[in-house]
Amino acid sequence: MARRHFPDMLLGLAPILMLIALWQVIVWSGTAPVALLPSPFSVFARFSAQLLRPEFHHEIAATLMRLFAGFAIAVVLGVSIGLAAAVKPVVDAVVKPLVRILAPVPKVALYPALLLTLGFDHASKISLVAADALFPILLATYYGASMVEQKLIWSAMAAGTPRAQIIWKIVLPASLPSILTGCRIGLVISSIVVFLAEMITSTDGLGHMLVQAARTFQTVDMFVPLITISLLGLILNAALHLLRRYLLKGFAEI
Amino acid sequence: MIAVENVSHRFETSGRQSHLALDDITLEITDGAFVSILGPSGCGKSTLLYIIGGFVKPTGGVARVQGRAITGPGPDRGPVFQEFALFPWKTVLGNVMYGPRQQRIPRAEAEVQVRRLIDMVGLKGYENFYPKELSGGMKQRVAIARTLAYNPSVLLMDEPFGALDAHTRTRLQNDLLNIWERDRKTVLFVTHAVDEAVFLSDKVIVMTRSPGRIKTIIDIDLPRPRKRAELLLDARYQNYVVAIERLIDDTGIDEAAR
Ligand SMILES: Nc1ncnc2c1ncn2[C@@H]1O[C@H](COP(=O)(O)OP(=O)(O)OP(=O)(O)O)[C@@H](O)[C@H]1O
Numbered sequence: 001m002a003r004r005h006f007p008d009m010l011l012g013l014a015p016i017l018m019l020i021a022l023w024q025v026i027v028w029s030g031t032a033p034v035a036l037l038p039s040p041f042s043v044f045a046r047f048s049a050q051l052l053r054p055e056f057h058h059e060i061a062a063t064l065m066r067l068f069a070g071f072a073i074a075v076v077l078g079v080s081i082g083l084a085a086a087v088k089p090v091v092d093a094v095v096k097p098l099v100r101i102l103a104p105v106p107k108v109a110l111y112p113a114l115l116l117t118l119g120f121d122h123a124s125k126i127s128l129v130a131a132d133a134l135f136p137i138l139l140a141t142y143y144g145a146s147m148v149e150q151k152l153i154w155s156a157m158a159a160g161t162p163r164a165q166i167i168w169k170i171v172l173p174a175s176l177p178s179i180l181t182g183c184r185i186g187l188v189i190s191s192i193v194v195f196l197a198e199m200i201t202s203t204d205g206l207g208h209m210l211v212q213a214a215r216t217f218q219t220v221d222m223f224v225p226l227i228t229i230s231l232l233g234l235i236l237n238a239a240l241h242l243l244r245r246y247l248l249k250g251f252a253e254i
Numbered sequence: 255m256i257a258v259e260n261v262s263h264r265f266e267t268s269g270r271q272s273h274l275a276l277d278d279i280t281l282e283i284t285d286g287a288f289v290s291i292l293g294p295s296g297c298g299k300s301t302l303l304y305i306i307g308g309f310v311k312p313t314g315g316v317a318r319v320q321g322r323a324i325t326g327p328g329p330d331r332g333p334v335f336q337e338f339a340l341f342p343w344k345t346v347l348g349n350v351m352y353g354p355r356q357q358r359i360p361r362a363e364a365e366v367q368v369r370r371l372i373d374m375v376g377l378k379g380y381e382n383f384y385p386k387e388l389s390g391g392m393k394q395r396v397a398i399a400r401t402l403a404y405n406p407s408v409l410l411m412d413e414p415f416g417a418l419d420a421h422t423r424t425r426l427q428n429d430l431l432n433i434w435e436r437d438r439k440t441v442l443f444v445t446h447a448v449d450e451a452v453f454l455s456d457k458v459i460v461m462t463r464s465p466g467r468i469k470t471i472i473d474i475d476l477p478r479p480r481k482r483a484e485l486l487l488d489a490r491y492q493n494y495v496v497a498i499e500r501l502i503d504d505t506g507i508d509e510a511a512r
């Protein structure tokens with residue numbers, strides 16, 4: 001298995017390396033002044049230097065904490081509301097119009113209001129992340145749970161599972177493939193939104209680092225948080241992928 | 255006893271028409287009887303089984319077990335679905351363990367019985383396989399074992415041997431007869447194979463093409479325990495098979511004439 005995945009990984013690395021090479025070529029060609037577009041080498045050198053500094057760890061920790069907290073809230077709410085709506089027509093009747101109205105709203109438009117009510121600290125950013133990641137997870141759960149094969153439920157009921165437990169014992173595991181797909185989308189959105197929120201107002205975090213650097217024209221420092229967040233995204237996605245492989249062992253290829 | 259009294263079922267279909275799947279079915283199945291249902295595809299055999307299982311509420315009439323109207327599923331009636339309906343997130347062992355665990359049988363005790371059942375359906379060594387890793391026939395055997403595991407007094411089997419090769423089919427027919435002779439479960443058995451129905455049953459119900467009605471009920475008066483090798487040579491057995499096959503052909507002609 002590991003041997004077979006190895007070339008795949010190399011193949012995945014190739015476009016990233018090409019992108020970095022292209023970046024270097026643009027720098028060399030001189031189309032963009034070095035003051036605006038620093039070379040990848042200076043950026044990676046600065047990134048490595050930063051990795052040793054506790055201040056930088058603090059920024060990463062602040063961003064990750066907000067990201068995870070918001071994402072976790074979105075998963076809990078999205079999965080429970082999605083399941084409940086799929087199983088209980090009453091809940092569906094209430095949730096459906098709300099989702100239709102709220103899902104297309106750009107959540108960032110709510111950010112000023114969140115700042116005023118929740119303050120400039122973590123809570124407002126976490127809420128914004130949760131609000132944005134919620135809908136893809138909720139919708140994926142809802143559709144997954146609505147499509148659970150009827151006979152799985154019947155089989156469980158015949159075996160003596162009370163109706164109230166069907167949702168946890170059958171509907172939830174049966175819709176797991178769909179739920180995890182929603183989570184994957186939610187996680188990408190979470191990393192985008194946490195950065196965005198920190199760029200708008202914050203006193204720490206990677207987004208704040210970028211804005212600080214931009215204000216003082218420190219272009220090299222501007223690129224450091226950027227590659228940090230994309231690396232974090234890569235790592236989180238890989239972690240989720242492993243979790244998915246583990247949880248979905250029994251399901252057809254996904 | 256299972257009593258089906260004037261049961262009809264009408265499905266609302268998407269094209270805002272409705273479809274009469276079952277029309278005025280009345281039948282009685284005594285405890286411990288082995289009853290087969292034969293009929294052309296789409297005549298409502300599965301629907302009738304779902305109604306007795308309590309999964310579908312009939313739009314007309316009433317079905318009863320031991321005198322009480324059926325209001326929902328219960329572990330006294332164990333279905334084996336045509337589509338297997340195995341839990342994809344559970345292994346073979348996990349699937350078969352499900353029922354006993356729901357019945358709160360201690361894990362260790364349940365596992366002993368469950369492993370024996372898995373062995374009986376010929377899947378020893380496959381305990382840790384997931385359903386997606388099994389062939390159609392193997393899935394079907396897991397589904398049978400999963401239902402037998404919680405020991406229902408009535409088995410509702412919807413073409414349970416449909417996806418099996420001739421050899422495994424014969425073996426499982428014998429195993430089912432053995433279980434039935436030992437535990438005297440009531441078995442309602444849907445099949446398309448006339449010889450299988452005659453070999454296994456006390457009674458064979460032949461249904462008409464849709465809307466499903468009961469065409470005839472034939473008592474199979476053959477000695478038990480039944481031995482396949484002897485039965486195949488028995489003129490009475492052969493007569494039943496031929497007679498029922500002829501009846502089913504007629505059912506087909508009915509449809510063509512309409
Ligand atoms: N959920 C449903 N909605 C609408 N019509 C249905 C539904 N389920 C079954 N039917 C119709 O009811 C009739 C009986 O279906 P059923 O599945 O009981 O047939 P069957 O005798 O089991 O057929 P087969 O031998 O092919 O399994 C069919 O004509 C089918 O189209």
Ligand SMILES: [Mg+2]
Pocket residue numbers: 299300301336412
């Ligand atoms: Mg059927």
